Amino acid sequence: MKKLGLLFLSLTVSSAVAAKDKFEYFFDETIQFDSSIHKPSDTLGYAIADWHIRPDQSLAFFKALDKSSDKVKVTQTGLSHEQRPLIAAFISSPENLAKLGTISADRKNLNFQNTPNVVYLGYSVHGNEASGANAAPLVAYRLAASQERWVQELLANNIVIIDPMLNPDGLDRFANWVNRYKGAQLVSDSDSIEHNEAWPAGRTNHYWFDLNRDWLLLQHPESRARVELFYNWRPTIVGDFHEMGTNSTYFFQPGVPSRQNPLTSDLNFELTNEIAKYHAKALDKLSVPYYSKESFDDFYYGKGSTFPDINGGIGILFEQASSRGHTQESINGEVTFPFAVRNQVATSFSTLKAAKELGSNLKDYQADFFKEQRIKAVKDTEQGVIFTSKDNGRLQEFLSILKQHQIEVSQLKNETTVEGKNYPAKDSYLVKYNQEQYGLIKTIFESRTEFEDNTFYDVSAWTMPHAFNLHYQILDSRKTASLFTEKVELKLGQLTDAENVVAYSYSANNLYSLAFTNKLLAAGLTVRLSRKSFELPVSAGNKTFSKGSLVVQVDNAEDKAILKNLWQSYAQARGMDLTGINTGFSQSGIDLGSPNMVNLKAPKPLLLIGNGVSSYEAGEAWFLLDKRLEIQTSMQPASDLANIDLSEYSHLIMVNGRYPKLDDAAKKKIEQWLNQGGALVASRSAVRWVIEHKLAPLELVKRDAKAPEGRPYSERQAAFTEQLIGGAIFETQLDLSHPLTFGIQKKSLPYTKASSQIIQPAKRDFITVAEYSDKPLLAGYASKENVDAIKNTAAVVALRKGRGSVIVFNDNPNFRGYWLGSARLFANTLFFSGAF
Ligand SMILES: [Zn+2]
Structure with a gap:
């Protein structure tokens, strides 16, 4: 079989120094390098792409490069969840590097005409698309050490920012996986373990989120650090280096023209297309096949190649066929890792060449962009x-x-x-x-x-x-x-105390009241949820406490002190009020000892994870529970259920996934645990499992396939995508009298839906917590047939099962971590599942 990148292994090299780094493979052989500059092999001891670089090695290389070159300045921009440094290497002429502070200040103020252009090259936001992160040291080295005249000119008029690893935690998982299974004889067999990562794969970050959807949403420290850097520098061009399927070739933007977001200008597309000619030339020189404009789009602004487009820059997506490991068979021959790295180096430099030669056009584009924004805003x-x-x-x-x-x-x-x-x-x-x-x-x-x-x-x-x-x-x-x-001022919570206090109350309206409740329960205090409203005297007269209010009993000075400490250290800054109550006897409504005051318990959830389970959705649930609600969250593989003592847990969480190992015996075990008081929370395709195993008397809507109309082949793709519900926003109507909705004020709850699964309206009273409304589509695309099929169907259903409960979410309430509206319902199941 043909080997892409075979050259790498059979080089005849002229110098022992170069041989170690194999620069002849990655760069044009004629390039002369300054021998005093620190080379990748000086840190690694081997040539780039012989092994997969780990984040600690990349960091060490960039620090050493900074030390050896006056054209490189490396700064730390933040820390990943796993506390790995996030870095940016600024590469430019020493004169420019000496003025970084003033240049950044000018660019922050959108004053572009008198500053160098900025090219930001970001690598491997998907950690298992590693050719980018491994190309980064080579790109930086050549910029710092090359004697080429065009590179000197480039650095005189541009600042290059290299972000060598946008997702170090994912990159580390992947590098360790493929290095662990690398043999002396490289194995190209796609079925070999090196090419098949364990769950969760290295694509995502610590909480299994796709960081290349988070540029707009900023839910993670990696994104927050990167976007802060972005606004400090307002890059002219952003290169975003990825990998795609092993059987592909190479892709660079522009993407599909008709799928560009209408808020992005045509001029942006044209400039991207001008720059594309440079990538084409560079890859032609290497005889690498490539394509553009046929896939990937610039619609969603949360991606690294699209976000710059709405911010005055030009974002460019690059996708290299993945070797996912050190070499792998493909329909185009073997894809070797060095080959993949070399192509990313080539398009990094074609981007830089375009930046140099189109510099003044790009500068004008960026300056005009913001003027036009103002004009558009006024109109x-x-x-x-x-x-x-x-x-x-x-x-x-x-x-x-x-x-x-x-x-x-x-x-x-x-x-x-x-x-x-x-x-x-x-x-x-x-x-x-x-x-x-x-x-x-x-x-x-x-x-x-x-x-x-x-x-x-x-x-x-x-x-x-x-x-x-x-x-x-x-x-x-x-x-x-x-x-x-x-001016916006942070709203602090207020403490209204009273003499001879018997209890304190706080509202459930604040999302973080749940985390506060968890802290109180963990400290051993008694917290009750009121199912009905009540009116009591407080220091400033009578006060009505609405249903869903939380009441903390304080029997002694010690409890009172614990409560006040936790309120001060946690709740006050989050805007939560705390009100002292000095009698349990109501003016109207229920008394504090009422049977409608439900004792809450600290949740002890078990989240099923592992093969077959969506790591995104498991990660979103984990992130909500762990980071927002601050609940200790146990996670175990779904395949181990037979060995798990469920009585240890209050909640069993099954997110989107296939659960083939959960057979009838597993069902019996779960049912028994439900009868004893457990709460099963299932979402998306886990709902199918719940229904098929008769744990909820619900039915999925069966969609009849459309009768064939003899349509031509050319309509095939369009017909297929019309059936999809690929992430649009729909309105649901809540039953605000249901305890699972306590703390939510609006009857209408928007919900993101990204699947065609639909549950039929429930045929029982009192169990539908949320249903899709009459005219459900709020934003995004869904065909008329789909919108009609969705309206008035069940979105969230909650049932009693023995002493326990089953709660199903037809769609994912925790989408991408920022859907805090629907996530609130999910969060409520952890605390209020015993209250209905
Ligand atoms: Zn990617």
Whole structure:
């Protein structure tokens, strides 16, 4: 079989120094290098691509390169979840490097004309697409050591930022996997273990999230550090280096023209296409086949190659056929790892060459972009957006994202009413569209349902106020002009104490009230959930506590001190009020000792993971429980269920996945545990398992296949994608009287749906917690047939089962970590599953 990259192994080399690094393979042989510059092999002891680089090795190399070269400055931008340094290597002329502070300040202020252009090359955001991370040291070395004249000119007028590992935790998992199974004889057999990673694969980060969807959402430290760097430097070009299937060739953008987000300009596409000619030339020289424009799109702004496009830069996606390991058979011959690395080096340099030669065009484009944003903003009939929520936790999370994206927000000074909805002072916020970040603001708030092309590489909608379940309203200029606003101030919780206190109460409205409850329970305090409202005297007269209020009994001074300490250290900064109560006897409603006051228990969940389970959705559940709710979360492989003592656990969580090992015996075991008080929480395809094993009296909708109409082959792709529900936003209606909805104020709950699974309306009373509404599509694409099929069907159902409960979510409530509106329902199951 033909070997792609065979040359690498059979080189005749002229110098022993070069031989160790095999530069002749990766670079043009004629390049002369400054011998005083630190080489990759000086750190590694071997040539790049002989083994997979680990993050610690990459870090050591870049630090040494910085030391040996006056053209390189390495800075740490943050830490990954697993505490690995995230770094950026600034490579430019020593003159430019001496002025980094002023250049950054100018660019932050969108003053581009008098600063060098910035090219940001980011590698391997997917950790198991490792050719990029392994190419990065070679790219940096050549820039620092090369005597080529064009490189000197490039560095005189540009700052190159190399981010050698966007996802070090995933890269580490993958490098250790493939290095562990590497033999002296490289094995190309795709079935060999080297090419088949264990669950969870290295693509994702520590919590199994796809960091290449998180540029907009900023749920993870890796993204937050990267986006901060982005706004400090406002790169002119961003190169985003990936790998695709082993049987592919090489892809570079532009992507599919009809699938570009309409907020991105045609000029952006044209410039990307101009730059593409440089990649074509570089790969032609290596006789590497490639393609562009036929796949991958620039629609969803949360990706590394699309995010720059709405921020004045040019984002470019690169996809190399993966060797996923050291060499692997493919329909195009063996794909070797050195071959993959070499191609990424080649397109890194073609990007840089384009940056050098198209520099003034790119500079003009970037400067004009922000002027045009202002013009577009002024012309827009929409002039701003107002939003509010009774959940300070969710609001603060949303405000934090806006702030990190350099979006100016103000707080409402006086209360106002917009289309019948009251927006209270202080708790309501205003974003005016007339800002440099106009485009980004539009994409955060827009809810488009019509598209030029109905095929999407990723989701078709991400409307953030829906994800955070906020009340919001788009405003015209008359309304924005009439609103008085002021600077945003963090709202602190208030403590209202009382004499001879017997209990304290706090509202469940704040998402973080659940984590607070968990801390109180863990400290041994008694916390009760009120199923009905009550009215009691407090220091300032009578106060009505709504259903869903949480009540903490304080029998002694010690409990009181624990409660106040936890409130001060945790709840106050999150805007939670705490109210002292000095009698259990109500003016109206239930008394504090009522049977409608349900004792809560600290949850002890078990999350099933492992082969067959979606690592994304398991990771999203884990992230919610561990990071937001601060619950100790046990995780065990689903295949081990027979050996697990379920009585140890309060909740069993089954997310999207196939559970082939969960047979009838497993079902019996789960049923027994349910009867004794366990709570089973299932989502997406796990719901199918629950229904098939008769743990819930529900039925899935059977979709009749469309009768064949003899359509031509050319319509095949379009027909296929029309059937998909690939990530659109739908409205559900909540039963707000159900205890699982306590803490949620709005009857309408937006929900992201990314599967065609539909549950029929439940044929029992009192069990439907959420159902899709009459006109459910809020944003994104879904065909009319799909929208019709979804309306009025069950979204969330909760049943008693013996002394326990079964709660099913037809769709994923925790999508990408930022869907805190629907995630609140999921979070409630951990605490309130015994309250209905
Ligand atoms: Zn990728």
